[in-house]
Amino acid sequence: MIGILGAGSLGRLWAATLPVGRVAFIARPDEPTGTDLSYRFRPVKGPETTIRIPFVRPGDEPGLILVTTKAGDTVDAISGVINRLPGATPILLFQNGLGSQQAVAAQWPHHPILAASTTEGANRPDPDLLVHAGSGDTWIGAMTDPARACVDNVIAMFQATGLKVHQEPDILQRLWQKLIINAGINPYTAILDCPNGEILASALYQSTIDDLCGELSRLMAGAGQGEKSPEALRHRIEQVARNTAGNTSSMRADVLHHRRTEIDFINGYLARLGNELGIETPVNQMLTERVQQLSSP
Ligand SMILES: NC(=O)c1ccc[n+]([C@@H]2O[C@H](COP(=O)([O-])OP(=O)(O)OC[C@H]3O[C@@H](n4cnc5c(N)ncnc54)[C@H](OP(=O)(O)O)[C@@H]3O)[C@@H](O)[C@H]2O)c1
Structure with missing residues (x-):
């Protein structure tokens, strides 16, 4: 059983x-x-x-x-x-x-x-x-x-x-691939309260995504998860956002239903890892704090 x-x-x-x-x-x-x-x-x-x-x-x-x-x-x-x-x-x-x-x-x-x-x-x-x-x-x-x-x-x-x-x-590597996508889509959908596809044209996304992908690229390398350029990561994130354009992410759904989100295990995890590895993660930290504020009681 x-x-x-x-x-x-x-x-x-x-x-x-x-x-x-x-x-x-x-x-x-x-x-x-x-x-x-x-x-x-x-x-x-x-x-x-x-x-x-x-x-x-x-x-x-x-x-x-x-x-x-x-x-x-x-x-x-x-x-x-x-x-x-x-x-x-x-x-x-x-x-x-x-x-x-x-x-x-x-x-x-x-x-x-x-x-x-x-x-x-x-x-x-x-x-x-x-x-x-x-x-x-x-x-x-x-x-x-x-x-x-x-x-x-x-x-x-x-x-x-x-x-x-x-x-x-290599399940960690598989989990990392999904983490990168979640980190580049979910917090934006929660903060902007919009479906996945709509983040792409927003000022918040446009002004932070390159720096976020730089952080993600350095974190992956630091964690032994391979070398991926920030441009390749951005391309992948945007491909998924477009393929799932009408979807509501679980993070946005959690905020809408006043449930605790999993931000501490997505961008929050990446910010903590950055601290351990000596890699600066200002965008991951900003996204984590903004989502935490949305879902705090
Ligand atoms: N749903 C999906 O399609 C999907 C897809 C991929 C990955 N995931 C991942 O799978 C996980 C679960 O997602 P979900 O959507 O199924 O979440 P969910 O609907 O919130 O289910 C979680 C369940 O765990 C229960 N629970 C909490 N603490 C417990 C405890 N101490 N003992 C026993 N049960 C407890 C909750 O009960 P209460 O509600 O009573 O607290 C709730 O029924 C998440 O990490 C999510 O990211 C989900």
């Missing part, structure tokens, strides 16, 4: 696509587990169905844990349940950005910790409805040494979902 920690959009997507009877949600330590979680599932294609997922109960021993909390909740969420799991249970992290994955791997280095980067899209327009908004790809790779031997088995457990799941030998 696969246990899912974090019954939000992404957790419910995996639960809805895994075979019935082989998946359960993991409750918070103080949360009741007696009643199944039930919701409507609207797939990309095909009719809406109703999904019922039980909770992991005492005595159940999941063979894999998917962690689908927001990045800022991840270490606390795992801390709350890890003592109830056998030490060899693989834990697969689905968080966007960077920083939370390294924090989990550093806290539990002897545990098989894996990370995923996914371009699947899921949202909940109302609490009882899960919409699979777009199909994508998911890459999975090891974050700790004990996880290396588990990657094939873990991927095999996703076979029945029908979703595209691949092995990634």
Whole structure:
């Protein structure tokens, strides 16, 4: 059985696509587990169905844990349940950005910790409805040494979902690629309150993107993530912004719904890394502070 920690959009997507009877949600330590979680599932294609997922109960021993909390909740969420799991249970992290994955791997280095980067899209327009908004790809790779031997088995457990799941030998590099795109699009959409494509013509974007891409390029090199010119990074960011022009980023959606954003794990992570590496990051810092101000209570 696969246990899912974090019954939000992404957790419910995996639960809805895994075979019935082989998946359960993991409750918070103080949360009741007696009643199944039930919701409507609207797939990309095909009719809406109703999904019922039980909770992991005492005595159940999941063979894999998917962690689908927001990045800022991840270490606390795992801390709350890890003592109830056998030490060899693989834990697969689905968080966007960077920083939370390294924090989990550093806290539990002897545990098989894996990370995923996914371009699947899921949202909940109302609490009882899960919409699979777009199909994508998911890459999975090891974050700790004990996880290396588990990657094939873990991927095999996703076979029945029908979703595209691949092995990634260098998952950090894959997460970095997504981080760069998120860092160059998401904060602008949140600050400007606009869909992805509209950032490109804005004065804020036009006046800061070259300096931001310079910071990103130096940070990548400093972190051993390869040499990419600022121009190449800008080109990539703008390609994605144009391809997803009408989309609302998760950061903008979080601000609009008064939820905490993941800025501390995107531009905030890059600013902290710059501090460690002695690389100046004024644009990452400015974007982080402006988004933090938007989402502070
Ligand atoms: N949604 C997507 O399409 C998508 C795609 C790619 C990557 N991601 C990444 O996946 C992660 C999850 O995203 P999401 O959209 O699914 O977020 P979400 O809808 O906010 O789901 C997170 C869930 O975790 C729960 N949670 C928080 N603390 C917990 C704890 N201690 N124990 C158990 N559950 C806890 C939350 O419950 P409460 O609401 O009760 O706090 C919420 O149900 C993020 O890092 C996101 O960037 C999402």
